[in-house]
Amino acid sequence: MTTSMRVSVFLGLSLDGFIASEGGGLDWLDLVRTDPPEDTGFLALMASADVLVMGRSTYDAVIAFPEWPYARTRLVVMTHRPFEAKHGEERFEGELTELFERLAQEGHQHVYLDGGDVVRQGLRANRVTDLTLSWLPIVLGSGVALFERGLPERRWQLISSRGFPSGLIQATYEAGASGNDTAWPDEQEP
Secondary structure: OOOOOOOEEEEEEEOOEEEEEEEHHHHHHHHHHHHHHHHHHHHHHEEEEEEEEEHHHHHHHHHHOOOOOOOOOEEEEEEOOOOOOOOOOEEEOHHHHHHHHHHHHHOOOOOEEEEEHHHHHHHHHHOOOEEEEEEEEOOOOOOOOOOOOOOOEEEEEEEEEEOOOOOOOOEEEEEEEEEOOOOOOHHOOO
């Protein structure tokens, strides 16, 4: 297993933990459009990531955006259904860990995961190295939840947190120990 590849998650979510409304809608994210992407760290992430791995439901939502936000980044869509690539997207049907191995062999250093199911697969496989979560000042009540029961235990170390004028609160975490480990990686005996 290749472990040196950075795997980042950068998601907006409601105060009650949803990343999309019922039916996959993302229009509620407009609440924080006043926060420039360069301030939130999104542009820095996109400049750093050399490949974006996205789930099909997220792809179906963002393909309808008026402007395509991923013009300079390789995009791999995880799906079992065919689609017509409009911006050079690639289709991958298989396990996320298999895709990670292929991307590492191709020389990729930094993967950005997007979409609830794909992120949960990365978390289940303990392959996510950093999480940037941005809570929006809204309670949706229902929708697509980010976290689910059955994810493996994993500790996360807070790297930074900040608030924005829109009411958005953002926290960035790095992966720490997993499972029954009791110490952070830098605290473990050599």
